[in-house]
Amino acid sequence: MKLNxxxxxxxxxxxxxxxxxxxxxxxxERHLEHCEICSAILDSTRNILILTADDRTFELPVGFSExxxxxxxxxxxxxxPELKKK
Amino acid sequence: MQAAATKEAELIRRIVAGEKELFHELIRxxxxxxxxxxxxxxxxxxxxxDAAQEAVINAYRHxxxxxxxxxxxxxxxxxxxxxxRKRLRKAKSAAEESLEEAAEEKEGDYTPAPLTDWxxxxxxxxxxxxxxxxxxxxxxxxxxxxxxVFTLRDLENLNTEETAEALGLxxxxxxxxxxxxxxxxxxQLVPFLKTAAPARKGLFRRAL
Ligand SMILES: [Zn+2]
Numbered sequence: 001m002k003l004n005x006x007x008x009x010x011x012x013x014x015x016x017x018x019x020x021x022x023x024x025x026x027x028x029e030r031h032l033e034h035c036e037i038c039s040a041i042l043d044s045t046r047n048i049l050i051l052t053a054d055d056r057t058f059e060l061p062v063g064f065s066e067x068x069x070x071x072x073x074x075x076x077x078x079x080x081p082e083l084k085k086k
Numbered sequence: 087m088q089a090a091a092t093k094e095a096e097l098i099r100r101i102v103a104g105e106k107e108l109f110h111e112l113i114r115x116x117x118x119x120x121x122x123x124x125x126x127x128x129x130x131x132x133x134x135x136d137a138a139q140e141a142v143i144n145a146y147r148h149x150x151x152x153x154x155x156x157x158x159x160x161x162x163x164x165x166x167x168x169x170x171r172k173r174l175r176k177a178k179s180a181a182e183e184s185l186e187e188a189a190e191e192k193e194g195d196y197t198p199a200p201l202t203d204w205x206x207x208x209x210x211x212x213x214x215x216x217x218x219x220x221x222x223x224x225x226x227x228x229x230x231x232x233x234x235v236f237t238l239r240d241l242e243n244l245n246t247e248e249t250a251e252a253l254g255l256x257x258x259x260x261x262x263x264x265x266x267x268x269x270x271x272x273x274q275l276v277p278f279l280k281t282a283a284p285a286r287k288g289l290f291r292r293a294l
Binding site for chain 2: 006009012013014016019037040041044045047048049051052053054055056057058060061064065067068069071072073075076
């Protein structure tokens with residue numbers, strides 16, 4: 001079976017994850033060798049994932065960690081056995 | 087990896103045994119994960135911070151119910167998801183929610199956008215702030231069911247099975263939603279990927 005572009009697009013996510021079987025992988029790779037459109041789609045999708053994994057893309061709000069640990073500190077102190085006694 | 091997991095198990099054991107202040111240390115590597123998980127569910131950053139704090143406190147209170155058969159990160163993610171969903175339910179009625187789910191599950195156009203000039207775009211273009219900003223907005227605008235799967239898989243690096251477990255979905259559904267999320271993002275970001283390249287004469291060809 002000869003793959004067309006649409007077939008490649010349907011499997012692009014699994015292809016990136018390496019979860020397509022060996023035969024399909026080989027067919028997709030063969031298609032990519034001569035298809036500029038699919039190669040570009042694959043590259044751009046991959047780059048979006050690289051960017052997603054970059055810590056600078058999704059940052060925590062400023063002071064998030066400090067506020068969290070402050071709250072946690074209160075919780076931990078409040079649950080100490082000696083403080084819990086009524 | 088194995089050493090880190092052993093150290094974590096040891097930390098958990100000590101906290102449960104009474105060295106409670108060690109929980110600060112246990113949670114530190116996961117703060118970002120908890121925040122991003124709830125952010126994929128609730129509507130804004132203030133709610134997300136609130137829900138993230140609540141999730142961490144819940145994890146602290148229930149740490150003794152954590153069983154080592156599952157990974158701590160997956161357990162914590164489940165707590166964060168529940169907390170996020172609780173917030174969301176408060177904000178909107180159940181009827182609204184199921185309507186939204188139905189709308190999102192409908193067949194849409196999940197074909198990627200072609201861009202023939204991608205090859206010429208240098209990797210440095212990815213360093214641009216505008217592109218990161220555009221990606222943040224694109225992820226925020228994804229339908230919830232796709233945003234949640236994308237967040238767990240591609241932001242937090244959970245695998246398919248862990249994501250399925252945390253969201254209560256089958257592995258097959260996780261794969262389909264991840265695929266659609268990635269395609270939707272690719273489509274939305276193509277204009278930015280194009281303009282991210284330095285404009286040189288003759289570089290751009292008309293997209294097919
Ligand atoms: Zn093609």
